[in-house]
Amino acid sequence: MSERTIRLDLSYDGTDFSGWQRQRNARSVQEELETALAALHGHPVEAIGAGRTDAGVHARMQTAHFRTDLPSIPGDRFRLALNRFLPRDIRIQESREADPDFHARYDARLRSYRYFIEPSRECPPWRARYAWHLRRRPDLGSLNAMASSLIGETDFTAFSSARDPAENRYRYVYSASWRYEDGQAVFEISANAFLWRMVRSLVGSMVEYEGEGRDPSWMREVLESRDRSRAGSTAPACGLFLWNVEYYRQPTRSSRYGDDFSD
């Protein structure tokens, strides 16, 4: 019997997860999803995600795929079938049959993240789980001048972790900008892929440099130094959302950057 490949678009509240990736003695999104898949199939099924979000990071839209030997369920019905088994903090938004060799991680063309900062004296309680509470209102002019130096193909060593196993630390950033939305400062960044904790390191550093009154050209200097010790602190996980993952309509495997830690 031939297997089909099913693509899932899912969202989750990362608060109570140790991250996307399955690991010992910790609750992960991948594990919950694979538990639901096993319940549906009667045997283990592996789920592969586009981005390995870190502990506490949310996903508005994460993409994953798995292979199924269940002939009776149409691709678009896996959404309902899986949501019945999944906990409330994970929801499949859409499911469909994909090209047989579709791969959620390797075929992704672009990932976007949004980072939310609540710049108020006291954090409104319903925002505390989904934003970094900063007790001042950062200046967008300065932040956007810094963000503009991220665009293009750049070596992000300075904003990556020594623990990240990636050898190639160049990433191609398509867009990076700040805006105020509904009282919050929102950073949006799209790239072909990300290094581990790269977005949180960028956000933490930009906000720190802005608070210190540094000239925005400092961002470019730190990037070019490739020196991790010059980066600022890492912004908290709760403010970060994997916002979207995009694919080529015709899947290719030509990407130079096969891997993505996405946070």
Added chain:
Amino acid sequence: MSERTIRLDLSYDGTDFSGWQRQRNARSVQEELETALAALHGHPVEAIGAGRTDAGVHARMQTAHFRTDLPSIPGDRFRLALNRFLPRDIRIQESREADPDFHARYDARLRSYRYFIEPSRECPPWRARYAWHLRRRPDLGSLNAMASSLIGETDFTAFSSARDPAENRYRYVYSASWRYEDGQAVFEISANAFLWRMVRSLVGSMVEYEGEGRDPSWMREVLESRDRSRAGSTAPACGLFLWNVEYYRQPTRSSRYGDDFSD
């Protein structure tokens, strides 16, 4: 020693509360606030709120007052002092010394509420606590035509509860309208005061009538009938936020509507 009156503006996540008002064997916002006030004062202190929000209803901005005999704390420092004793789902946003006879409920000139509807097939998990998940996208044209008939001084008996002790069921609605914001349908209404569950009854009814394809003039007909059996079902508490409370700069007690159940 003379007592001072302190005004508090506070926000809370209503999810884990039985509502504003203190009651036996249930966790209320008023009780948590009075527990913090007692810890600070060393004796019981009563807190009075502008609106008695119902179980599960949130507050972006609720106003309350209390009288203090502590001479050493300036009005604007009660915020920090109380937040230290309060649980994370209640935050004082601002505190200040008010006119000695300021009364948070009786002096309020206007209350506004916002109701959030998430009109998607599957609810994003981080919105589930703060919106009514409706599996269709309601039409704003029809909803706004219905909302327009709420404006002015109207007898809201049809959208009130038989359990509400209010004798006078006229309320003055200043504004009432729907819009889409960030993918959600948002209803905003401002009035001098509200009857118990009035906003949720209005929202549930408008959405129900719109879904049934009724002519928007139906809203006016139901209002004029004063017949509770013609109202639709009550929308869930989680979508409702007490958004703002406004006061006269010169407090008066001339209001015809001293009481407010605010939900």
